[in-house]
Amino acid sequence: MLFDMDGTLVDSEKLWDVALQELAAVYGGVLSDDARRAIVGTGMVDAMRIVHDDLGQPERDVQESADWISARILELFRTGLQWRPGALALLRAVRDAGIPTALVTSSGRSLVEVALDTLGRDSFDAVVCGDEVDAAKPHPEPYLTAARLLGVPVERCVAIEDSPTGVASALAAGAAVLAVPAEVPLAPADGVHQMESLLGADLELLAALLNR
CATH class of the missing domain: 3.40.50.1000 (HAD superfamily/HAD-like)
Incomplete structure (x- = not known):
């Protein structure tokens, strides 16, 4: 199995929604529904690229965003899984x-x-x-x-x-x-x-x- x-x-996935929208807000934007759907099931690097492109900020550092998301989602997983x-x-x-x-x-x-x-x-x-x-x-x-x-x-x-x-x-x-x-x-x-x-x-x- x-x-x-x-x-x-x-x-x-609802916890990922929270973290991703919080990251988008930090970057001064709002993640679109289409981008959120595209992220489901993807790896972290691809997910951050989708976020950056959706916000019109493709120049952002993928690893920096991934580290932010990882730290936030760890907090959410400890309390809300x-x-x-x-x-x-x-x-x-x-x-x-x-x-x-x-x-x-x-x-x-x-x-x-x-x-x-x-x-x-x-x-x-x-x-x-x-x-x-x-x-x-x-x-x-x-x-x-x-x-x-x-x-x-x-x-x-x-x-x-x-x-x-x-x-x-x-x-x-x-x-x-x-x-x-x-x-x-x-x-x-x-x-x-x-x-x-x-x-x-x-x-x-x-x-x-x-x-x-």
């Missing part, structure tokens, strides 16, 4: 069944370490962070790396995602995909089973996705 984090396991509906129950069912499980996220390691206080450090056999791969989602590398670390062929893995970027990454890697949209609608796609939430997801469904 390969789980995305933001918007999939935890309802953290909530599970998405059905996510905790499904994760527990997967772990109770002894299924190898990885967290595959575009977030950086420092942020993930804080999130693991909520998610549980024993909930995953492997963790792949956005700043620990050469190519971030939508490139397949994060999911290919996770499958390799688990010692499981990626074709025998189910990836659970919420964003177009994440879905594209998992599909490109060759995983079966269960999509649960959070902030951004997802268009129907071959190889993707879409649900409104994880409340109806169980081990039987995951097995059926692998056997398609």
